[in-house]
Amino acid sequence: MTADPSGTPMTSGNLLTDNPALYEARFPDPDRLAGRWAEDCLRRHGAGPRVLDLGCGTGRDAAHLHGAGRAVTGADLSEAMLAHARTHHPGPAYVQADLHGFDLGEGVFDAVVCLDSSLLYCHANAQLDGFLASCRRTLTPGGLLVAEMRNGAYFLGRTDLLDIPTVDTFTWQGTTYRSATNLFVDRTAQLLRRIRVWSADDGSPPVEQHSAWRLLFPLELRHFLAAHGFEVLDLHDGPGPRTEPAWREGESPGVTADGDRLHLVARLSA
Known part of the structure; x- marks a missing residue:
C-alpha cells in the first residue's frame, strides 16, 4: 500500500468506498x-x-x-x-x-x-x-x-456505454486523480462488470479495481x-x-x- 501526500491510500481495495471524503469529491452533489x-x-x-x-x-x-x-x-x-x-x-x-x-x-x-x-x-x-x-x-x-x-434493458442492443473507456480527472487536496473505467456485459451471470484503473500524480503505481452490478x-x-x-x-x-x-x-x-x-x-x- 502507498499513500499520496494528503494521506489517501492507493490500495487494491475500493478506493472510493475506503476513502469517503474522496468519494464525495469525485461525485459532488451540492x-x-x-x-x-x-x-x-x-x-x-x-x-x-x-x-x-x-x-x-x-x-x-x-x-x-x-x-x-x-x-x-x-x-x-x-x-x-x-x-x-x-x-x-x-x-x-x-x-x-x-x-x-x-x-x-x-x-x-x-x-x-x-x-x-x-x-x-x-x-x-x-x-x-x-x-x-x-x-x-x-x-x-x-x-x-x-x-x-x-x-438492464438499456443494454439490449446498445453498446455506447461499452465501446470506449470513461476517463475522469479531478483534484482533491492537491493531488490529481485519474480514473479510466471500462464496462462490459457478462451475459452468463447477467452482470454489468466494471474495471476501473486509478492513477494519481503523486508517483504511486496505478491500481486496478473490479466491481459489478446486476442487470435487472x-x-x-x-x-x-x-x-x-x-x-x-x-x-x-x-x-x-x-x-x-x-x-x-x-x-x-x-x-x-x-x-x-x-x-x-x-x-x-x-
Missing part, C-alpha cells in the same frame, strides 16, 4: 439532488416519517431526508463510510447492515430508500430475495420501497417485487437524479423504461 428526488417520491406517495436509507454511503442523502423532517436511519456495510457519515452528516442514526439480508426490527420503518444502484449489488437471485424479504420484514404494512439504479430488467424486477408482496407504483427511466436532463422539482415520473436509469416506487401490500 444541491442534494438525489435526496430531494427521494423526498419527492416519499411525499408524493404519502410515506410516514420513519425512513431507512439502505446503502447510505457517506450519509449525504440520509442527512437531507433528516433535514426534511424525517426520522432517518442510514445503513451501510462499510464502516469507513459510516464513520464519515456520523462525523460529517449528523442527524440520522447510522448502523452497519448488509443489504443481502438484514434485521433492524419488524415493522419499524415507513419507507426504505436505496439509491445509486445499491440494489444491484444483489448479484444472485438469492441475494435479491434476501434484500426484498428484509425490506418486507422491516416495513410497516403499506410502507414504500424507493430505489434508483441502472436499467423492468419486468423481471416487477416479478421479484410481486413475489415479496410489493405493488409497483412507479417504474420508469426518468427524470431522476442521474438522468440527462436531471429531475427538477415538481416534475412527474415518466412512463417508459428504456433509458440508462431505472426509478422505482413500490408499496408493501397491507
Whole structure:
C-alpha cells in the first residue's frame, strides 16, 4: 500500500468506498439532488416519517431526508463510510447492515430508500430475495420501497456505454486523480462488470479495481417485487437524479423504461 501526500491510500481495495471524503469529491452533489428526488417520491406517495436509507454511503442523502423532517436511519456495510457519515452528516442514526439480508426490527420503518444502484449489488437471485424479504420484514404494512439504479434493458442492443473507456480527472487536496473505467456485459451471470484503473500524480503505481452490478430488467424486477408482496407504483427511466436532463422539482415520473436509469416506487401490500 502507498499513500499520496494528503494521506489517501492507493490500495487494491475500493478506493472510493475506503476513502469517503474522496468519494464525495469525485461525485459532488451540492444541491442534494438525489435526496430531494427521494423526498419527492416519499411525499408524493404519502410515506410516514420513519425512513431507512439502505446503502447510505457517506450519509449525504440520509442527512437531507433528516433535514426534511424525517426520522432517518442510514445503513451501510462499510464502516469507513459510516464513520464519515456520523462525523460529517449528523442527524440520522447510522448502523452497519448488509443489504443481502438484514434485521433492524419488524415493522419499524415507513419507507426504505436505496439509491445509486445499491440494489444491484444483489448479484444472485438469492441475494435479491434476501434484500426484498428484509425490506418486507422491516416495513410497516403499506410502507414504500424507493430505489434508483441502472436499467438492464438499456443494454439490449446498445453498446455506447461499452465501446470506449470513461476517463475522469479531478483534484482533491492537491493531488490529481485519474480514473479510466471500462464496462462490459457478462451475459452468463447477467452482470454489468466494471474495471476501473486509478492513477494519481503523486508517483504511486496505478491500481486496478473490479466491481459489478446486476442487470435487472423492468419486468423481471416487477416479478421479484410481486413475489415479496410489493405493488409497483412507479417504474420508469426518468427524470431522476442521474438522468440527462436531471429531475427538477415538481416534475412527474415518466412512463417508459428504456433509458440508462431505472426509478422505482413500490408499496408493501397491507
